[in-house]
Amino acid sequence: MPQDWSLLKETKILLKQYQFNPKKKLGQHFLIDSSAIEKILKAANLEKEDIVFEIGSGLGLLTKELAKRAKKVIGFEVDEKLCSISQRVLAGYSNVEIKREDILRVSPADLHSLGKFKVVGNLPYYITTPIIFSLLGWSKRLMSAVLTVQKEVAERIISPPGRKEYGILSIGVQFHGEVEKIADFKKECFFPMPDVVSSLIRMKVRAKPPVLVKDKENFFNLVRVSFSQRRKQLANVLAKGLNFKKEIISDKLSLIGIDPKRRAETLSMDDFAKLSNFLIV
Template sequence: MTIEEIKNLCKKYGVYPSRSKGQNFLLCEEALCEVVEASDIKSKDIVLEIGPGFGVLTKRIAARAAKAVGVELDGKLYAAAKDILKVYKNVEIINYDILKLSEEQLKELTGGSYKITANLPYSITGSFLKKFLTLKYKPDLMALMLQKEVAERICALPGDMSLLSVSAQYYSNPQIVSKVPKECFYPVPEVDSAIVRFEIKKTENDADEKKFFQIARIGFSARRKMLKNNLFNGFKGMGKEIFIAKIEKILQEIGLKNNARAQDLSVEDWKRLAEKIEI
């Protein structure tokens, strides 16, 4: 779709794209195809699309999936999508805030088995990932257009890890499919984007989830400090020398250096650490 076509649709439906709402419409055909391919849509799939806008991506989803469910917060874009997509019998558009969608509503819309595809507003990325990665009815897969910097943080390797990457990689296997320049959107955003594919882990994590994230949050509390010092400050239950010696022993047992920092640990390292630390 061209910029002129998008502008004409905005005029027709009285839509004024809002930067604060992350309303940047994807134009590039190549990027649209890459999002669809990353979604790995099969003929029996139900696909949840966040922010269908003018239905450019929705049409491609509907051509492959059993059903496409678009969740649109903006009232005018909801009306536009309903009108544009009315000829598609396997498309349902609802006017709702995706972050307020309950598990019961989600199950009613999708049957509990679904995939997610979205050109996600940057402002809700963190809240969105926290919600859908921790649901009882998690998606089978997500293909999301995200801010490039955030995508790179999510997919980071040990040495550059953050609490965000640890959290995302605890529940899924994220991978950057491709990077999308800002010029592929209208209006043009300030930053480039990237398509990230999240393959949701099917098996239950063997770690104590509450304990895992408690220790990880403490570990990342002061990024420049060594992990053992952050852990001491978070668990002041014994003398520093005794505690540090105990932590150093644990770090050695799991194959880490005494001067390791939180960003050096993989998800598996955090799991082993959580198993050995007594809270």
């Protein structure tokens, strides 16, 4: 893709042509930086036989580049007018299908006939976390996800234990995939300009989780309870959240080598796995 291509100019032309006013409150910020798009394409590492889901097809400018590299691109766009615009812009691409559909309403069962696929998306900031957790529910078919998210969310996703950013989102994503931050995108990379810096992250879905858990539901329930009051000692939080006596919880934690006075943010994924395997609730 030429580095001198004026994405800003093309974006403004399309917005004027179709009389569309982006709604910042809905996260409608269009990528206008060609080097940022190059980073996305490189991170996605698309091959000719790949099926790609794009979350938010927008004006279709990134979609075009995905379509040149993949077997099929299915774009999900919830905004009716944007959906219509991208369908017109992409009319010449026979391997592109734009659906007017909320990605949060798409279930794994809807994807059964498509086999394995990759995801690329510039996620609306206000629903980033729900979308990511929805993607994790697709992990049996999802190969990888390359996502542009708010920098603050990216830091939470990649955070190791012991940091204030570490929490439910960190463990949820890292349990299902190997995740890394690829780059930060300045506000000026988007039009209209958002209020925050964005980051590009890539998640490669794991063949199996990095820790052994007997009951996945129990594991994530314990994680949620543990972080429900993240500044309090673990024994107090679990006793209240699981309706156990504090003494019983403290004894169980001590038996598996976890200090009852520790806080949830200091526990590794392995610690949570040991706890969930020992404490079935």
